[in-house]
Amino acid sequence: MSIVTPRQPLNAKPAPAAGDDRPVLVRRIGAADAINEITRLLHRAYRPQVEMGLAPLAGRQGDDITADRAAHSECWLATIPREPAAPIPGTTEPVPAAWGPERVVGVILFEEVEQATFPPFFLKPHVAHFAQFGVDPDVQGLGIGRLLLDKVESRARENGAVELACSMAEPDRKLFDFYARRGFRLIEHWQWPYTNYRSCIISKALT
Template sequence: MSTQRAPQCQHDRIICNQPGIGRLVLRRFDPQRDSWEFLTQLLHRAFARLASLGLHCACVDQAPDVTRARALAGDCFVAVCNGRIVGTMTLEGRDAASPCEQYRQRGVVSLHQFGVEPAWQSRGIGRALLAFASQWSAARGCTQVALDTPFPAAHLVAFYRAQGFSLVDVVRFAGRGYDSAILSKAAGSGSFGRMQPAHASVYACAHASGARR
């Protein structure tokens, strides 16, 4: 990576009310209270369906030290319901060395290690994380949010399209036996459920820290 992580801000989180869930907290992963082992197992469970389709992404069986290294390459966030982490994602700035042309573009934030506990899927948590990523990126002066997913996983491609992403490329990453769909959308698009105003400072805070370039 050619970028640096943004300084952590005291209010770098959002609390919103999701229909059918209630209080949803989106915040940074905190190694002082959160576990890399737990996060890794969450990703294993979230990606198990892809594994059953023969699509062996890194998150299917990666070790905790790999999860940690990948998370520390960017900014790792978690979704918390009832005091339990139920989702996660890592946001990275421009990666000039990436084999994916979209990830090499200036103004692009890429999303990785994105997963939601199977029992908590289809309840708006993934959509909330994507909306957070979009607004967080825009607040830092970035213009696009991009991600990749296995091209044969039609259900995931359809999900991202429904969230406003468009297919911009197809890439065969080294070590993967399938093509990956590269999808992107304009930063700043997407919305949360009812957000508590006391925690809206995440955007101003991120903007004040400067873009990770």
């Protein structure tokens, strides 16, 4: 397990379930990570799209597909300790060593290799892409998504990419706004064989 991003505190914004300063770690998936925990997280994260009548793969895939997708990509996880640190008796100081075991709260795949045909933009030289991007609804809106995007953006730069692209469900206009605020623009439309909606291929120039 490689630790590549120093632990960073969750934003000061109040969170529904993790409303404290538990540190967030962004790291590569390891052999000890529970695939079913990641599948469950994805199903929860993509539920709003499913409730819109969309059928995103990440919202319905089984553990076998979660494992296969992780094996055919660079899979990054965001984790937080399950329990807040216990205070030192007689003080209010937390004990960092007492953080509980990790809970996976976010996932993103960098440069996933798929069997399905890629949209033309993904095939251009110096275009990196990411997929299966989800954060546990309990801790959305706290900057964990931004940390995961920062990670794939830095990996894209390390690989010499000049664009960072992804595919998103066209009907999810709020999601498009989320990406637009982060510098992404529409490139083209694409129909994946395993979804029931048209996708937008969006990209951000890595200047």
